[in-house]
Amino acid sequence: MTTLAIAGCGTVGGALLDLLARHGDAIERRTGHRFEVLRILVHDVARPRSVHVPRALLTESVTEFLAAPADVVVEAIGGTSTAAALARATLASGRRLVTANKALLRAEGPALAALAAAHAADGAALDFEAAVGGGVPVVRALRESLAGHGVRRIRGVLNGTTNYILSRVEDGADAAAALRAAQRAGFAEADPTRDVAGIDAADKIAVLAWLAFGVDPTRLPVRTLGLPPDPVAAVRRARTQGAVLRLVAEAEEHEGVVRASVAPVLLDAADPLARARDEENVVVIESESAGAITLHGRGAGGSATASALLADLLRASAPVPA
Amino acid sequence: MTTLAIAGCGTVGGALLDLLARHGDAIERRTGHRFEVLRILVHDVARPRSVHVPRALLTESVTEFLAAPADVVVEAIGGTSTAAALARATLASGRRLVTANKALLRAEGPALAALAAAHAADGAALDFEAAVGGGVPVVRALRESLAGHGVRRIRGVLNGTTNYILSRVEDGADAAAALRAAQRAGFAEADPTRDVAGIDAADKIAVLAWLAFGVDPTRLPVRTLGLPPDPVAAVRRARTQGAVLRLVAEAEEHEGVVRASVAPVLLDAADPLARARDEENVVVIESESAGAITLHGRGAGGSATASALLADLLRASAPVPA
Numbered sequence: 001m002t003t004l005a006i007a008g009c010g011t012v013g014g015a016l017l018d019l020l021a022r023h024g025d026a027i028e029r030r031t032g033h034r035f036e037v038l039r040i041l042v043h044d045v046a047r048p049r050s051v052h053v054p055r056a057l058l059t060e061s062v063t064e065f066l067a068a069p070a071d072v073v074v075e076a077i078g079g080t081s082t083a084a085a086l087a088r089a090t091l092a093s094g095r096r097l098v099t100a101n102k103a104l105l106r107a108e109g110p111a112l113a114a115l116a117a118a119h120a121a122d123g124a125a126l127d128f129e130a131a132v133g134g135g136v137p138v139v140r141a142l143r144e145s146l147a148g149h150g151v152r153r154i155r156g157v158l159n160g161t162t163n164y165i166l167s168r169v170e171d172g173a174d175a176a177a178a179l180r181a182a183q184r185a186g187f188a189e190a191d192p193t194r195d196v197a198g199i200d201a202a203d204k205i206a207v208l209a210w211l212a213f214g215v216d217p218t219r220l221p222v223r224t225l226g227l228p229p230d231p232v233a234a235v236r237r238a239r240t241q242g243a244v245l246r247l248v249a250e251a252e253e254h255e256g257v258v259r260a261s262v263a264p265v266l267l268d269a270a271d272p273l274a275r276a277r278d279e280e281n282v283v284v285i286e287s288e289s290a291g292a293i294t295l296h297g298r299g300a301g302g303s304a305t306a307s308a309l310l311a312d313l314l315r316a317s318a319p320v321p322a
Numbered sequence: 323m324t325t326l327a328i329a330g331c332g333t334v335g336g337a338l339l340d341l342l343a344r345h346g347d348a349i350e351r352r353t354g355h356r357f358e359v360l361r362i363l364v365h366d367v368a369r370p371r372s373v374h375v376p377r378a379l380l381t382e383s384v385t386e387f388l389a390a391p392a393d394v395v396v397e398a399i400g401g402t403s404t405a406a407a408l409a410r411a412t413l414a415s416g417r418r419l420v421t422a423n424k425a426l427l428r429a430e431g432p433a434l435a436a437l438a439a440a441h442a443a444d445g446a447a448l449d450f451e452a453a454v455g456g457g458v459p460v461v462r463a464l465r466e467s468l469a470g471h472g473v474r475r476i477r478g479v480l481n482g483t484t485n486y487i488l489s490r491v492e493d494g495a496d497a498a499a500a501l502r503a504a505q506r507a508g509f510a511e512a513d514p515t516r517d518v519a520g521i522d523a524a525d526k527i528a529v530l531a532w533l534a535f536g537v538d539p540t541r542l543p544v545r546t547l548g549l550p551p552d553p554v555a556a557v558r559r560a561r562t563q564g565a566v567l568r569l570v571a572e573a574e575e576h577e578g579v580v581r582a583s584v585a586p587v588l589l590d591a592a593d594p595l596a597r598a599r600d601e602e603n604v605v606v607i608e609s610e611s612a613g614a615i616t617l618h619g620r621g622a623g624g625s626a627t628a629s630a631l632l633a634d635l636l637r638a639s640a641p642v643p644a
Contacts, residue, residue, distance in 0.1 A: 135612035135613060137462075272618070289625050290625075293457060294617070298614075303613075304612055314466065
């Protein structure tokens, strides 16, 4: 039995609660792990929710939340102020932090990793598969499978909201309708600035560059451009050239120097990144020994992100059926 | 410092030795891990080799090989008789086994996993990223990221040799020339029967079904068809229908029953499996919570497979730069 405290009960936190409630038995049967939620941190305990949550688990108090004797704290509130305080307190108390928060990792990733290392003997650990790629296991691939492989370049479509908008525009929607559709589908926040301006993708490529190249993401400049001001015209122009427009995040190391960027790019239709449809994410990792590895799947939305949180929660299990 | 004993010095074992010799310093810098090879098991110590190996490390004796005080035994000899004996002895002595051997895992996977579990307290562990997908981290994805996710179906192009043959035939080669090209490129064995008849792919899909569904791979029937007898005619027929011919391995669970097969299949050109070119492997994992995740990369060849062995060797490191 692993006990959880979950910070945030929005799209992501709610989807994780739903996943555990509906599939808890199947997860236990398959992996031997059972999870019990002790506490859920929310802004407003009275707000109506789409998932059923026992009212007694909810709290608006960070102090009360942190006092819950949970083995693992799952951080799904986003932002960098409360989230950072929660993260530091969790790790300093020798507990595992599982977070979906790319902005936090870009701002404090190395400090949190150092804190986790300092308290590792007490059980502290830092995992964040859900921070990049939604349900696509790109963090695990870089942390474990491709570590030490001489990764040279990472290219990706890392923001589900902007890709969903571009897909709707390709289907004939105007930009405002496309954004509304993304919001209705639960991909875009009420304020979609971070998505549309490329900041979310910049946070994510900085985190991937940290994992792949060991650079400090807090100091890595990421040249960041968002969606073009007129996506409809840009998509039309791309089409007349036989190309596909995608918001591409890229990081590359050359002789010890890492360059990173986010920008709208015209791609050949055969490019793996051009195949990201709707909220999908695609990441291509190029390394000397393994060549180019492409990972492709659902990059945004509660269910995909919750599945990545679950992957981290199960991490220690290494469930090879005997 | 981790000490290794490597069984086999052919395409895969040789590539691992080469990778460690050329990139050992970079791997240590990036991950903190340094590897030292204590012993290498070969058929014939006198045979000329393409990689430089100190003669003193080579032995033809399994007993001498197992007596080396190595932390990890890397098994890259293939087959199921000597390999099985090595695997059992390694795990029973509380050491880690890293293997690329899908036939061994299909024949004895659960028994070896049980042995590893029984000796886990002494340090035994069983890892086999290199057994399926070459450099594509599909084993890790199923063992860790997607465990407990309700995987429903796995489809893949899992045999690099046959895919390389089909690609050469698509380029205009006849079947014999295509096979010779695969052998020259180091993908096909001198006796390519296991590849061409679909047995290698069947071993691999059985291993993936074991990981995804918990079925016993030793008892799982895999309906197995290999390449068509006349690949040139089959590729031509596919083309006239606007389709792409691929050797597709598939496993699916429905209400507790797992069905698995390997067969040549006509695919829509937009199917992710149709995009496997040359020796590439593609795997699509469909699960309830994460949707469809596609992994695509180099599936055969010494370098790609060695990179997967290295991923397993680094496994315990979880190298988040602090």
